[in-house]
Amino acid sequence: MKRLFCFLALMVAVILVGCGKSDFSDAERKTIASLALNTLPSLKPDTTNRFADVPAAAALGSTLFFDLGMSRDGTVSCSTCHKIDRQFQDDLPQALGVGRTNRRTMPLAGVAHDPWFFWDGRRDSLWAQALTPLENPLEQAGNRTAYAHYIKARFGERYERIFGPLPDFAGIPLNASPLGNDAERAAWNAMSDAQRDAINRVFANIGKAIAAFERSIEPAQTRFDRFALDLATGAEPKSDAVFTREEILGLKLFIGKANCVTCHNGPRFTDNGFHNTGVPPVADLPPDRGRVDAVAQVEADPFNCFGAYRDGDVSACGELRFMVKDAPELVRAYKTPSLRGAATRPPYMHAGQFSSLDEVVAHYAKAAASVRGTTEIHPLQLSDRERAALVAFLKTLSE
Amino acid sequence: MLGKQAFLRHSVFPQAGGTRSTRPSVIRRRGTGLASIWRYLLAGLGLAALLVGVLAVVYLTAPQSAQLAGPDLSRTKKTDNGLYMASFVPERGVVRQGELESWLLTLKTKTGASVERAAIAISGGMPQHNHGLPTSPQVTDYLGDGRYRIEGLKFTMSGWWQVRFAISSGAGSDTVLFNVVL
Numbered sequence: 001m002k003r004l005f006c007f008l009a010l011m012v013a014v015i016l017v018g019c020g021k022s023d024f025s026d027a028e029r030k031t032i033a034s035l036a037l038n039t040l041p042s043l044k045p046d047t048t049n050r051f052a053d054v055p056a057a058a059a060l061g062s063t064l065f066f067d068l069g070m071s072r073d074g075t076v077s078c079s080t081c082h083k084i085d086r087q088f089q090d091d092l093p094q095a096l097g098v099g100r101t102n103r104r105t106m107p108l109a110g111v112a113h114d115p116w117f118f119w120d121g122r123r124d125s126l127w128a129q130a131l132t133p134l135e136n137p138l139e140q141a142g143n144r145t146a147y148a149h150y151i152k153a154r155f156g157e158r159y160e161r162i163f164g165p166l167p168d169f170a171g172i173p174l175n176a177s178p179l180g181n182d183a184e185r186a187a188w189n190a191m192s193d194a195q196r197d198a199i200n201r202v203f204a205n206i207g208k209a210i211a212a213f214e215r216s217i218e219p220a221q222t223r224f225d226r227f228a229l230d231l232a233t234g235a236e237p238k239s240d241a242v243f244t245r246e247e248i249l250g251l252k253l254f255i256g257k258a259n260c261v262t263c264h265n266g267p268r269f270t271d272n273g274f275h276n277t278g279v280p281p282v283a284d285l286p287p288d289r290g291r292v293d294a295v296a297q298v299e300a301d302p303f304n305c306f307g308a309y310r311d312g313d314v315s316a317c318g319e320l321r322f323m324v325k326d327a328p329e330l331v332r333a334y335k336t337p338s339l340r341g342a343a344t345r346p347p348y349m350h351a352g353q354f355s356s357l358d359e360v361v362a363h364y365a366k367a368a369a370s371v372r373g374t375t376e377i378h379p380l381q382l383s384d385r386e387r388a389a390l391v392a393f394l395k396t397l398s399e
Numbered sequence: 400m401l402g403k404q405a406f407l408r409h410s411v412f413p414q415a416g417g418t419r420s421t422r423p424s425v426i427r428r429r430g431t432g433l434a435s436i437w438r439y440l441l442a443g444l445g446l447a448a449l450l451v452g453v454l455a456v457v458y459l460t461a462p463q464s465a466q467l468a469g470p471d472l473s474r475t476k477k478t479d480n481g482l483y484m485a486s487f488v489p490e491r492g493v494v495r496q497g498e499l500e501s502w503l504l505t506l507k508t509k510t511g512a513s514v515e516r517a518a519i520a521i522s523g524g525m526p527q528h529n530h531g532l533p534t535s536p537q538v539t540d541y542l543g544d545g546r547y548r549i550e551g552l553k554f555t556m557s558g559w560w561q562v563r564f565a566i567s568s569g570a571g572s573d574t575v576l577f578n579v580v581l
Contacts, residue, residue, distance in 0.1 A: 031557075262528070262556050266497060271555035273533045318499040322534040322551025329530040376529050 023248055029231060031255045036228035037221050040267035043112055047312030048305055049127050049208045052215060056162050060155060061213030064206060069150060070134065072098060072141035078133070078210065081105040087341050088217060093352025094285070097139035102285045104352045109219040109340060110268050112211070115319045119334045119350040120294035121274060124320045125310075126214055127207035128303040134206070135179045143177035143184045148202040163205045167198035200302065204309035219268065219340045224251075224396040243396070250393025253386055258364070259377075260390075263336045269397070274333035278368050278375030282351045289372065290350070292330035295323065331373030343391075343398040357391045470559060470578035478573035483507065483514060483566055485575045487549075494554060496581050499534070501550040503542070508570050513545030517568040521549060523561045523576075532562070557581050 024032065033039065051057035064070055065078040081095045082088040088108035090096070095105040103119055111117075117129035133139035134147060151159055152166050160166055172195060176187035188196065226241035237243070243251070255261045263271050274291040281288060298320065303309050305317035324330065334350045348354040354363060365387065367379040382390070475486035484507045489500055506514035519538045524531035533555045540548040554560055560579040566572065 262558055265557055271497065273555040275530070318551060319534075322499065322536060322553070324531070324533065324535050327531050374529055 024231070024252070028252065028255060031261060032228050032251065033232045034265070035224070035255075035261070035267060035269065036232065037219060037225040037267050038229060040110070040113070040219070043215060043218075046112070046125070046127075046211070046215075047316045048125050048310045049211055050311040051162060051205070051208045052127075052212050054162065054212060056158070057209045058212035058216060060158050060162060061209035061211065063155070063158075064210055065213055069154065070140060070142065070147070072143075072146075076140050078130070078140075081139075082108055087345055089345055091345065091347075093282070093347050095139070097133065097136070098141040099138035101136075101138045102282075102288060103350055104347070106337065107341060107345060108214055108217045110338060111217065112215040113268060113272075115272050116274075116335065118294070120291050121335060122294035122297040123301060124298050124304050124317075125211070127204065127211035128301060129207075130210035130214070131203060131207040131303055134203075135177055143175050143180040144188070144199055144203050145172050145176040146174060147206060148172070148199045149174060151202060151206065159202075159205070162209070163202075166202065167195075171195065172199065197308070200309060204303055207303065219338070222340065222397050223399040224393075227396070240399070244392070246389045246392045247396055249386070250389035250391070251396075253382070253390050254393055258380055258382065258386075258390060260364075264339050269339035270336040272336065274330065274335055275376050276329060276331060276333045276370050276373045277364070277377050278370040279332075279334070279349045279353055279363070280368075281371055282353060285351060288351070289331055291333040292326075292373075295325050295330065298323070299325075328373060329376070332370055333373070339394060339397055341398050343395040357394055358387065361387045361390050469580055470561075472578055472580060474577065476575050476577065478566065478575040480571075480573045481509065482571050482573040483575070484509075484511075485564060485566070487577060490548070494579055494581065496554050496557065499551060499553050501539075501548055502552060504538075504547045504549055504564060506545045506547070506566060506568075513543075514566070514568050514570065515545070516541070517547070517566050519547060519549075519567075520565040521552075522563045522565070525556065525558060525560055527559060528556070532560075536562075554579065554581055 046052040065082075066084075068074050068077045068080075070077050076097045079088075080097060081090045081092075082105060083090055089105045092105065094103060095101040106119065112126055114126070115124070117123040117126065118132075123129040123132060134142050135144065148166075149169065149172070152169060156166060171191075173187040173191070175184050176191060176199075177184045178188050179185075180188070191199075223240050223243075227237055227243050229235075230237040230241050253260075254264075263273065263275060265271050276290070298304055301307070305320045306314070310316070342348070343357060346355055346357070348357070348360050354360050361382070364377060365380045365382045367375060367377045369375060474488065475484065477483070478485055485504060487502045487504045489495075489502050491500060494500070504519065506517055508514060521536045521538075522531065532552075534551045534553040536549050536551040538547050539550040542548060552562070558581065560581065561576055562579065563574060563576045565574045
């Protein structure tokens with residue numbers, strides 16, 4: 001009888017211990033582990049930019065990144081919108097350079113892991129991306145020969161130590177660019193092929209230096225990562241690595257019923273792909289078709305991976321080579337953004353359409369139709385408690 | 400799971416608490432019949448608890464990721480109209496998520512002969528997400544013995560993917576669909 005009693009007590013104990021122990025299934029644990037920052041692979045070399053890991057290039061790139069002189073009127077630098085104390089973004093629905101753009105500034109943590117750049121992927125390397133705002137009339141609004149002259153005058157010695165001799169500037173117009181105003185385009189067209197190539201090379205090197213600097217901007221560890229690490233190793237979570245019941249529910253929804261993890265996957269919480277999720281357009285902005293219009297732009301970019309200014313061999317160009325060029329799902333498809341740090345940088349989406357995470361979650365639960373193309377998402381039944389839990393979980397990626 | 404009170408009430412009443420010293424006389428007064436009822440009750444409860452305990456152990460230790468019966472994941476298939484046998488292997492051994500990868504596709508005829516100079520078009524997507532492949536994979540090399548290198552595959556998301564090969568050669572045109580679950 002006594003033995004039976006002991007056995008009963010043991011069984012009850014087993015049940016009680018069991019109930020208190022496991023919040024996550026094996027599959028959930030595996031998914032959670034795959035999201036933790038410690039699974040982020042170290043940055044691959046960028047063979048298209050042989051200066052990508054040259055410290056002097058990164059140092060020059062950092063100087064250029066913060067230099068207001070890198071704009072038409074001396075008022076805008078990369079850091080005007082990519083603010084160093086704000087996760088390298090600007091908290092605005094649309095970026096403000098020399099003028100108002102039509103897109104939200106993207107943060108830069110981990111940007112060098114991306115295969116495509118901008119919300120629509122209209123550039124295929126970090127260095128080609130860095131060149132684009134320099135000549136965009138709404139951003140830095142400069143022109144190609146003006147930048148080359150500026151580099152020679154201001155940073156000539158530093159430049160030459162890294163990239164070799166600057167070209168002969170005799171006969172190079174002060175203002176000329178294939179993308180500029182009428183006068184600048186005419187001046188560009190009047191230059192010889194050799195002159196244009198020489199200036200393009202200096203311009204490409206500006207991008208390569210800035211990219212070398214940007215490679216150093218990596219995501220930081222968050223509460224979620226500490227929680228995930230403890231979960232994976234079986235360690236007892238301590239201090240802020242302990243998740244509340246609400247955060248655990250949010251995490252379970254994120255990787256389960258709410259299907260967020262389908263696209264927001266891996267340690268950067270992005271699949272690096274482009275998706276139409278039915279995000280509404282902004283009324284007073286020009287029509288925006290997303291990825292479908294970016295395809296032609298990246299193909300036409302002289303600084304793309306197939307272009308003359310790539311270092312290394314063409315085997316690095318797989319993304320461009322095997323790019324989807326024409327498919328209905330490219331219409332109003334935008335890049336899946338990383339969710340690391342997202343909770344502290346509203347507004348959200350490619351043109352800052354939503355001002356809070358509550359609005360974002362409500363949008364994905366409702367899954368409204370897209371104004372053009374077809375949304376990939378399906379409606380979700382989420383209670384108020386579940387919506388709040390998802391937001392609570394997302395905040396753990398910013399703490 | 401029994402609460403503490405219920406547990407005491409149901410299972411250890413005869414021996415519980417202050418009645419301990421009087422237990423022998425109680426049992427003697429009620430006779431062995433009643434005592435054995437208690438025994439049976441206790442044994443029944445014990446067995447029930449054992450069952451629950453065993454179930455709990457099984458439930459808590461079994462892998463909980465048991466997937467529902469999913470799509471056919473075989474890597475060797477007869478094409479839809481039976482013209483070819485098609486099989487693929489990822490060149491790096493496993494299908495990885497989020498990286499460009501290449502597959503080797505091997506094509507044989509019904510009689511087992513290698514299929515030379517086939518034209519192969521690749522398509523696919525995620526049937527549950529309303530989109531095609533995120534890249535445009537292509538045949539980039541013929542390696543002999545009916546083996547073709549397919550480059551530019553990329554599976555960006557977790558879930559159910561389909562890759563379809565449309566094959567055309569002297570033996571005719573046919574298609575085959577492979578499922579990949581990540």
